[in-house]
Amino acid sequence: MKLKGVLVGLLCVILPAASWAGDGNGKAQFAQGTELLSKGDFEGAAKAFEAAAKAEPDNQNYQVRAAIVQRVLAMRQSLDEQTDNEKWLNTAKALHAFYDENGIHDQALALANRAHTRLNTTETAVMLARSRLALGMNSEAAEGLRGITQSKIDAQVRVLLGLALARQGQKDEAAKLLTTLKDTAPESAQCEFDLARLHTLLGQHKEATAALVRCFETTPPSGLDAIKEQARTCDDLKPLQSKPEFKKALDTQSKVAESKCSKGPDCGKCPLKKKCQGKDQKSHEDCKGHGKSNAPSKP
Amino acid sequence: MTFARRIVQFSFLLLTLVAVFLVGGNAEAWCPFGGVEALYTYAREGNLVCSLGVSNFYILGGVLLSVLLLRRAFCGYVCPIGAISEWLQAAARRLRIRPRRVPYGLDRVLALLKYAVLGVILYFTWRAGELVFRGYDPCYALLSRHGEDITFWAYVVSGAILLISLFVKVPFCRWLCPLAAVFTPFSRVGLMRIKRNPDACTDCGACSRVCPMGIRVHTHANVTAARCTACLECVAVCPTRKRGALTWGLPRHLDRRGPLAVTSGPWPQAALIAIMLLCIGAAVAATYTFPLPSFVQTRGTAPATTATLYVNIEGVTCRGSANLLTYFLERDDDLEIPGYLKIEAWPGPGASAVHITYDPSQTTPEAIRNAIKQPYFDLVINQFRVSPFQITEP
Numbered sequence: 001m002k003l004k005g006v007l008v009g010l011l012c013v014i015l016p017a018a019s020w021a022g023d024g025n026g027k028a029q030f031a032q033g034t035e036l037l038s039k040g041d042f043e044g045a046a047k048a049f050e051a052a053a054k055a056e057p058d059n060q061n062y063q064v065r066a067a068i069v070q071r072v073l074a075m076r077q078s079l080d081e082q083t084d085n086e087k088w089l090n091t092a093k094a095l096h097a098f099y100d101e102n103g104i105h106d107q108a109l110a111l112a113n114r115a116h117t118r119l120n121t122t123e124t125a126v127m128l129a130r131s132r133l134a135l136g137m138n139s140e141a142a143e144g145l146r147g148i149t150q151s152k153i154d155a156q157v158r159v160l161l162g163l164a165l166a167r168q169g170q171k172d173e174a175a176k177l178l179t180t181l182k183d184t185a186p187e188s189a190q191c192e193f194d195l196a197r198l199h200t201l202l203g204q205h206k207e208a209t210a211a212l213v214r215c216f217e218t219t220p221p222s223g224l225d226a227i228k229e230q231a232r233t234c235d236d237l238k239p240l241q242s243k244p245e246f247k248k249a250l251d252t253q254s255k256v257a258e259s260k261c262s263k264g265p266d267c268g269k270c271p272l273k274k275k276c277q278g279k280d281q282k283s284h285e286d287c288k289g290h291g292k293s294n295a296p297s298k299p
Numbered sequence: 300m301t302f303a304r305r306i307v308q309f310s311f312l313l314l315t316l317v318a319v320f321l322v323g324g325n326a327e328a329w330c331p332f333g334g335v336e337a338l339y340t341y342a343r344e345g346n347l348v349c350s351l352g353v354s355n356f357y358i359l360g361g362v363l364l365s366v367l368l369l370r371r372a373f374c375g376y377v378c379p380i381g382a383i384s385e386w387l388q389a390a391a392r393r394l395r396i397r398p399r400r401v402p403y404g405l406d407r408v409l410a411l412l413k414y415a416v417l418g419v420i421l422y423f424t425w426r427a428g429e430l431v432f433r434g435y436d437p438c439y440a441l442l443s444r445h446g447e448d449i450t451f452w453a454y455v456v457s458g459a460i461l462l463i464s465l466f467v468k469v470p471f472c473r474w475l476c477p478l479a480a481v482f483t484p485f486s487r488v489g490l491m492r493i494k495r496n497p498d499a500c501t502d503c504g505a506c507s508r509v510c511p512m513g514i515r516v517h518t519h520a521n522v523t524a525a526r527c528t529a530c531l532e533c534v535a536v537c538p539t540r541k542r543g544a545l546t547w548g549l550p551r552h553l554d555r556r557g558p559l560a561v562t563s564g565p566w567p568q569a570a571l572i573a574i575m576l577l578c579i580g581a582a583v584a585a586t587y588t589f590p591l592p593s594f595v596q597t598r599g600t601a602p603a604t605t606a607t608l609y610v611n612i613e614g615v616t617c618r619g620s621a622n623l624l625t626y627f628l629e630r631d632d633d634l635e636i637p638g639y640l641k642i643e644a645w646p647g648p649g650a651s652a653v654h655i656t657y658d659p660s661q662t663t664p665e666a667i668r669n670a671i672k673q674p675y676f677d678l679v680i681n682q683f684r685v686s687p688f689q690i691t692e693p
Contacts, residue, residue, distance in 0.1 A: 068683045071674040078633040090632055094676030098683070190681075223680030 026056035030065070040107055042073050072098055089119060096127055105134045122152045129160045138167040155181055159194045163236070166201040175202055189218040193227065197236035208237070209245045216252035224254050303568050304375065304530060307575075308382035315379055315442055325648065326442050327430075328352040331373075332478040334359030339425040346618055347593040348428055352647065354586040361582025365575050366482050370489035372575055374472050374479065375511075375528030380438055380460075381472050385511060387464040399466050406513050409474040410526070417477035437471070468511045473526065486525040491571075492550060493522040493533065499544040506533035506545060516545070529571055592643035592654070594621040598629060599639040606659040608667055611650035613689040620687070621646050627671055627686055628655070634670045637661045650691050 033048030046069045053059070053066040075091050082088040092115045099108035109131040116124040125148050132141035142164035145157055158177050166174040178198065192215035199208035212231060219227050228250055231237055240246045318324035327333055333355035337347045347353070362373050374381045388398065401409070423431045433439055433449075437460055440453035463470045472479060495506075495516065506516035512526045516533045529547070537545045547567050615621050621644045628636060638658035645652045655667055668690055674683045 064685045067685050068674050071683065074673070075633065075676075082633060087631070087633055087635070090676070090678065093678060094632070094683070097676070097681045220680050223682060226680075226682060 026052045026059060026062055029055060030062055033065070033069070037069065037102055038104065040104055042069065042076065046070055046073050068098075085119060089115065089123070093127070096131070100130075100134065105131060109135060122148055122154065122157065126156055126160060129157075129164070133160065133164060133167075136167075138164045142168070156188070156191045156194070159191055159198055162198045163194060163201065166198060167236075171202055174198065178202070189215045189227070192218065193231070196231075196240075197234065200237050200240045203239075205240055205243060205245070208240055209243075209249050212237075212240075212246070212249045213252050216249065217255040219254055220256055221254045301530075301532065301535065303572070305386075307376045307572055308379075308385070311377045312379045312382050319442055323648065325350060325352075327433075327439065328354045328647075329358050330355060330438070331359040331362040332481070335421070335478070335481055336424045336430060339421075340428045341593075344428075345595040346621075348424070348430055348618065350430060350433075350617065352586075352593050352645070353591045354583075357582040357585045358579070361578045361580075361585075363482075363485055364581075365578035366485040366489060368490050368574055368578070369529050369571055370486045370491065370525070370527045371479065371482050372529040372571060373482075374476075375530040376572065376575055377579070378472070378478075379442060380476070381469060381528070383441070383461070384464040384469045384471060387461060388468055388511075391465040396465055398468055401467060401513065403513070403515065406473070412474050413476055413480040416475055417480040420477050468513065472528075473512060479526070483525040486527070487523070489523075489525075489527075490550070491529065491548060493527070493531075493545055493547045494550075495520055495522070495545055496543050499539050499542040501539055501544070503538060505536045505538065509533060509536045521550075531568055531571075534567070590645065592645055594618060594642070594644040594646055596621075596625045596642045597640070601639050601641070601656075602658045602660070604659060605639065605641075605656050606664075608655045608657065608664045610653050610655070610668075611691045612644075612653050612671070613650045613691065614687040615644055615646050615651040615653060616648060617646050624653070624671065624688060627675055627688070628667070630670055630675050632676060634666070634673055634675075636667060636670050650689075 029048045029052035033045045033052060036048055037045035046066070049062065049066040049069050053062040056062055072095065075095055079088065079091050079095065082091060092111055096108050096111050096115075099105065099111065109128075112124065112128040112131040116128045118124075125144055129141040129145050132138070132144065142161055145161040145164065148157055158181055162174040162177040165171075165177070181195075192211045196208045196211035196215060199205070199211060215227065216224060231246075231250065232241065237246075315326055319326045327350045333351045334357075337351045337355055340346060340348050341356070347355075365373055391398065420432050435450060435452045435456055437453065437457040440449055440457045443449065460471045460475075493516065497520065500517065502517055504517045507514070507518070509532045510516055511530060511532065512524070512528060514522060514524045514527060514533075516522055522533075531547055534540055534545045534547055612624065615624055621642075624644065625642055628640060628642060630636075636657065638661035639656070641654075641656040643654040643656075657667060671688050671690060672686050674685045676682070677684050
């Protein structure tokens with residue numbers, strides 16, 4: 001009887017401890033990977049994420065993270081070898097978005113500088129301005145955006161310039177820029193997001209909320225959670241975040257179709273259903289990674 | 300005769316249940332109506348709607364052949380819904396529930412409903428390229444693993460059909476089944492038939508009363524009604540069958556009382572079951588002998604020399620995921636596969652066979668494997684998409 005009691009007692013201690021230790025292994029390595037990544041140590045981070053994924057093969061989050069960081073490592077290498085400018089820019093955009101998302105803003109800035117030096121387009125100027133804004137280099141961002149040829153200035157450039165000016169306290173000039181937007185209406189969710197930030201900095205909360213709603217409506221369903229999370233954590237939007245209209249805006253659903261298979265368990269409720277059937281194959285191909293980036297990157 | 304038919308019905312139902320619930324098979328891939336639903340999308344795009352396979356076409360072909368030979372014997376011997384309805388009717392008789400007789404005129408009017416059901420299903424399915432009525436399908440509700448796409452209405456429809464089956468003979472088969480509507484033109488010209496000899500017939504009407512499909516056998520010289528399920532209940536019940544009042548067989552033999560005109564004994568039904576099994580067996584054999592891909596995508600023009608990579612991929616479960624595989628293969632980043640590309644897939648549960656034909660002068664099997672496995676940055680949502688596919692060699 002005593003032996004049985006001892007065994008049961010041991011089991012009660014050992015099993016939870018083993019389970020805790022198992023969890024801890026992956027967790028510690030994942031945390032280590034995240035820390036290394038924030039420091040820009042990609043090789044070290046990849047190894048740590050790989051180890052976390054191996055320690056907990058059922059943890060989908062760990063598997064995904066390990067796969068993405070491995071891919072980022074490969075993309076960083078391929079960037080040096082790529083001769084095709086379009087492919088080079090696409091790789092740079094992917095890396096830039098990844099750096100932004102993970103708070104590696106110095107690497108994002110270095111890459112944006114490299115892209116702008118290599119290609120010198122409005123797109124690369126915007127990428128550079130975005131990195132500068134993320135690091136609080138507002139005057140440099142404004143200077144860079146002012147350097148863009150008048151004919152190539154679009155809504156995105158104006159909004160980012162307005163943001164840089166508003167952050168420097170030049171709110172009247174930023175507000176003036178907003179009035180010129182009537183001629184060049186925002187075309188993307190990214191631009192709407194930045195517009196919401198600008199309106200918020202100018203104290204125009206109603207307009208800011210409306211821009212956020214338009215941003216969410218024009219973001220594909222699979223990108224919606226990420227952009228809403230950005231809205232919740234964006235410093236520029238802080239004055240708006242406590243307002244009830246902001247919380248209401250967060251309930252906005254996407255009004256655009258997915259660009260690719262949503263990877264659901266079946267096609268039952270997939271918003272891509274019609275496109276998968278080839279009914280709208282042409283427009284599907286048009287947006288298949290070739291089109292303009294529609295969803296916002298990390299502010 | 301009824302006993303033999305019940306055995307066949309029970310065997311097919313048991314086979315389906317074992318395949319679905321124990322083996323985890325996809326019953327939809329073997330439904331002949333699936334072939335009708337998938338026809339338009341397959342003809343137009345070379346792809347099948349989700350959950351269906353080329354097996355649906357083969358089984359549809361096999362069943363239509365059986366209909367051309369035996370009329371709607373498939374309904375009377377194989378279809379699980381028909382079997383369950385008939386068993387309920389038999390159970391009701393034991394419970395002393397008297398079957399309600401539906402007036403002949405009303406029966407004929409109600410029978411038109413199945414064409415409306417067929418029209419509506421085909422219109423919306425072909426338009427959407429998706430099994431839009433799957434969630435309401437009584438067959439799917441009864442014979443699936445009750446997936447999340449089954450709606451409350453599927454159980455309402457199933458319950459209503461089962462309930463009505465207690466009081467009326469096979470209501471779904473007679474009035475609502477869309478597959479029966481498809482069978483009608485084929486069944487109308489069906490080869491085997493029942494012939495009534497007016498000289499031997501006493502006009503007792505027993506044959507008409509016993510017919511589950513409501514055919515007034517005793518008023519016809521030849522039963523060529525499209526809805527005849529060749530159950531041969533009428534022949535079995537005929538008091539003067541030995542005098543040849545009712546015979547079943549080939550028309551020429553029926554007229555001349557040849558060897559293929561039979562009135563009694565186990566042979567008519569044995570022959571019928573054998574023909575039915577041959578038709579279905581041939582369809583199953585064809586599915587495995589000529590396994591046409593149910594998903595085909597081609598990019599560019601084939602060069603003089605091509606190579607094919609044969610792989611099994613986990614995660615290619617339906618047309619949507621096969622499309623996703625195509626997007627990974629047609630990626631435009633540094634892992635892009637240049638030149639000609641043809642993807643042939645057999646989506647299904649577990650690892651699915653995929654054949655990828657490519658231009659060997661422009662790419663390698665390793666590059667293709669990488670394109671399938673590596674995460675892809677989606678510029679539209681500014682996020683990485685991680686490949687859900689695992690490659691296992693064939």
